[in-house]
Amino acid sequence: MSTARLADSTAIVTGAGSGIGQAIATGFAREGARVACADIRAERVRATAERIRTAGGEALAIAVDVSERSQVETMLTLARERFGNVDTLVSAAGISARDSFLDVTDEDWDRVLAVNLKGLFLCAQVVGRHMAERGRGTIINVTSQLEGVAQPHCAPYLASKGGGRMLTRGMAVDLAASGVRVNALAPGLTNTNLSPRDTEEGRRYTAETVRHIPMGRPAEPAEMVGAALFLASGEASYVTGTTLVVDGGYLAI
Numbered sequence: 001m002s003t004a005r006l007a008d009s010t011a012i013v014t015g016a017g018s019g020i021g022q023a024i025a026t027g028f029a030r031e032g033a034r035v036a037c038a039d040i041r042a043e044r045v046r047a048t049a050e051r052i053r054t055a056g057g058e059a060l061a062i063a064v065d066v067s068e069r070s071q072v073e074t075m076l077t078l079a080r081e082r083f084g085n086v087d088t089l090v091s092a093a094g095i096s097a098r099d100s101f102l103d104v105t106d107e108d109w110d111r112v113l114a115v116n117l118k119g120l121f122l123c124a125q126v127v128g129r130h131m132a133e134r135g136r137g138t139i140i141n142v143t144s145q146l147e148g149v150a151q152p153h154c155a156p157y158l159a160s161k162g163g164g165r166m167l168t169r170g171m172a173v174d175l176a177a178s179g180v181r182v183n184a185l186a187p188g189l190t191n192t193n194l195s196p197r198d199t200e201e202g203r204r205y206t207a208e209t210v211r212h213i214p215m216g217r218p219a220e221p222a223e224m225v226g227a228a229l230f231l232a233s234g235e236a237s238y239v240t241g242t243t244l245v246v247d248g249g250y251l252a253i
């Protein structure tokens with residue numbers, strides 16, 4: 001019998017073209033899951049799926065905008081056509097926008113909320129209906145350490161992540177009787193394309209945040225995989241409606 005923790009299961013991972021989603025997709029495949037890798041950036045997500053297949057895993061690449069219901073429905077259809085039933089959904093697609101609150105535009109507000117919050121809702125509802133029909137499944141919403149505390153110049157992002165935290169709780173309560181668990185994974189500062197390292201302001205932001213991290217450094221995307229694996233696996237069979245924070249101690253002080 002296989003000792004892989006996600007053997008004989010199927011996962012959909014959004015945001016799998018880069019960063020945390022890519023690390024989780026790759027990590028889940030290593031633990032035996034068949035992974036539908038979804039992202040708005042088709043080329044990047046094809047590369048993730050290719051990397052998984054080269055390492056001997058099973059993967060499918062799907063181009064999707066998580067803020068569009070019809071595309072999310074197609075994502076589920078494609079994943080099911082290839083792999084059958086879906087056991088795990090990880091919603092890691094996300095964007096940021098940095099501006100002082102009084103300068104935030106309607107466009108920035110709408111886009112950040114559409115991807116980070118409506119995207120969570122759409123993916124979880126579409127895939128959650130399928131899971132509820134089967135009476136089993138687990139959903140992991142990637143939020144942020146900023147789901148409960150603020151930082152300057154990212155009010156729409158904070159609103160989306162705080163919303164993600166409460167959406168996760170609401171979903172968990174509504175789906176518990178159907179056998180579907182819903183949790184949030186809240187990363188701290190992580191070295192990905194989301195952290196703006198290529199601008200002066202970005203470097204200032206990173207240095208300032210690191211000053212407040214007891215472990216004294218950002219995370220690498222691979223350091224998010226263990227927490228996601230735990231939430232997805234049977235080891236978390238009684239865990240629902242909670243947030244697992246992986247932040248190097250940022251929220252402890």
Ligand SMILES: NC(=O)c1ccc[n+]([C@@H]2O[C@H](COP(=O)([O-])OP(=O)(O)OC[C@H]3O[C@@H](n4cnc5c(N)ncnc54)[C@H](O)[C@@H]3O)[C@@H](O)[C@H]2O)c1
Nearest residue numbers: 015017018019020040065066093094144189190192193194
């Ligand atoms: N990097 C950090 O410091 C950090 C900290 C806390 C939380 N997070 C969260 O982790 C998640 C992953 O971010 P990351 O750091 O890996 O960033 P990233 O930019 O490396 O990856 C995000 C991925 O989401 C995809 N995406 C964006 N909009 C999409 C859409 N509409 N539909 C489908 N895919 C879309 C992007 O193409 C990209 O591949 C996000 O929700 C982010 O808010 C990141």
